Amino acid sequence: MLSILEAARWAPSSKNEQPWRYIVFTKDNPEKLMEAQSVLLESNVYAKRAPILICAIAKKNYSEGEKYNRLHFHDLGAANENMFLEAFNQGLIMHEMGGFDVQRAIEVFHIPDDFEIGIMIAIGYQDKHSVLPERFREKAFSPTRKEEALRDSIYRRNWEKSGMISVIASESMCLVTDRVKDKTIVELDCKPNRIGFLP
Ligand SMILES: Cc1cc2nc3c(=O)[nH]c(=O)nc-3n(C[C@H](O)[C@H](O)[C@H](O)COP(=O)(O)O)c2cc1C
Numbered sequence: 001m002l003s004i005l006e007a008a009r010w011a012p013s014s015k016n017e018q019p020w021r022y023i024v025f026t027k028d029n030p031e032k033l034m035e036a037q038s039v040l041l042e043s044n045v046y047a048k049r050a051p052i053l054i055c056a057i058a059k060k061n062y063s064e065g066e067k068y069n070r071l072h073f074h075d076l077g078a079a080n081e082n083m084f085l086e087a088f089n090q091g092l093i094m095h096e097m098g099g100f101d102v103q104r105a106i107e108v109f110h111i112p113d114d115f116e117i118g119i120m121i122a123i124g125y126q127d128k129h130s131v132l133p134e135r136f137r138e139k140a141f142s143p144t145r146k147e148e149a150l151r152d153s154i155y156r157r158n159w160e161k162s163g164m165i166s167v168i169a170s171e172s173m174c175l176v177t178d179r180v181k182d183k184t185i186v187e188l189d190c191k192p193n194r195i196g197f198l199p
Contacts, residue, residue: 001024008079008083014069015064015069019060021056021115023054040120050122054120056080057117080096105120
């Protein structure tokens, strides 16, 4: 668990503010763990089987001058993603949940006003889907991810659709072409799941 929290600590943050804070609930303190479970919405009841629940929180202002830090949630997300990667590195499953009673969590966890709750996180080992309540099984077996095509989330020059690029990937080569100029921008030797930096 420490290496997962340590991974969060190394995330980049605006002005190195490191605005993330985590409340960790474990089976060591079953009463507190039950309190954390109690804020989860019905749609996340399956996470009550997890031995670890975490509340991820971000400090809203910069320490210096107490100015509002509009990037506090961005940086919390970066820290969470580090934890994700380290949890998988440890052979664990980490699941992020926005489906919880935020107001109740603020009260139960005594979150001060200058902090904002982000998500709840469940950490544990992958279990068999058969342990899931019937109503969750269908979702568990159905593929959750429908990735947007790369070309649908990247623009060149500005927000105009016409400025978009297209990526034609083959086993070993990625051709990035500019749809307007119909010009190859860059050729990348593409190892599967290798993302190239676009000019
Ligand atoms: C901020 C955030 C909140 C999420 N909230 C929930 C949630 O409340 N319940 C849930 O089952 N999954 C939740 N998810 C998981 C997403 O549904 C999941 O990441 C997405 O469908 C992609 O699937 P994958 O992560 O399994 O690839 C959340 C993910 C994020 C990043």
